[in-house]
Amino acid sequence: MMNYIWTFLIVFSLISAIYYGNMGELSSGIINSGNTAVNLCISLLGTFCLWNGIMNVAEKSGLSKAFAKFLSPVLCRIFKGIKHDDEALLPISLNISSNLLGLSNAATPLGIEAMKRLAESNNNKTAPDNNMVLFVVMNTAALRLIPTTVAALRAKHQSENPLEIILPSIITSVTALTIGILTAKIFERIFKYD
């Protein structure tokens, strides 16, 4: 998928540059792109270290597990056929908690673990069951309590209050997540599992 999108963007850009006569800008854009990537990564390095440190403390103290227990009544309601002691429940909860904390890099490995456990109870190996679809949809509409990357970038650009967007973000992402779950519940009847 990324092959096609990447290639499309590059070829489309060349054609656009011909149309606009922007070939010089395009050349310097290509050269600068590497620098831009490195500068952005370096400015985010401190944030990555900070959150991985906090997460490690939360994991070692058992706070993450307590959080998983706290979320399980809700999760058992959303994911049909999952029991309170299901093996998939812990990685699902930890994935959601990491998303809540804005740690998409911690959320990804936990989400993969959750998908593997959900796949064990899926008989049809070529198509995902309803729970698997739901889980991926929930991850694409990730719910965040603290958008750390956004806050870090806002601070870098001298925002007077980098965290002021927290509440609008929470309202927006809760609604988007709800729409994601609702459409998944509706469309799972149309795109039948067979």
Place this chain on the structure above:
Amino acid sequence: MIKVSNYILPVFVCVVILFGIYKKVDVFSTFIDGAKKGFDVFLSILPSLTALFLAVEMLKTSGGINILTFVLSPIAKLLNIPEEVLPLCILSPVSGGGSLSVYETILSEYGPDSYIGRVSSVMMGSTETTFYAIAVYYGAVGVKKIRHTAICSLCADFTSFILAGITVRLFFD
């Protein structure tokens, strides 16, 4: 309301550390051990960010994004989405690195505390890179068909785009 949200982060950090102390965790060295993983994250995202920035910079400097924005602007107008954040809407489902770079550009051009800066911040804070997540999670379990995943995810993304403008107007006007 804004003052309340300022409390979330400091209180959260405090709770995590205090709970660690209460559970007799060696909090300081545990934090440092975890912080080391920040470098792994740094190293693992740099190559893909470089690849994405190449395509995104090309799209921006070539004027290609103007063509896409022009094609989609009537729809955005209809939905009350500012035209300046449309490139972010176009890129955010496809490329996390790409939308991050467009977001950075928006912040330096319009400022983080402008209406456009705030709307793009809320968008960035409430969407994930849809196609990246689909590829990673289904790839990990070797599932080929994705059924209704993409449709539902894009519905959720679309909801975020519309609501970002509405909530910012609600909170900051």
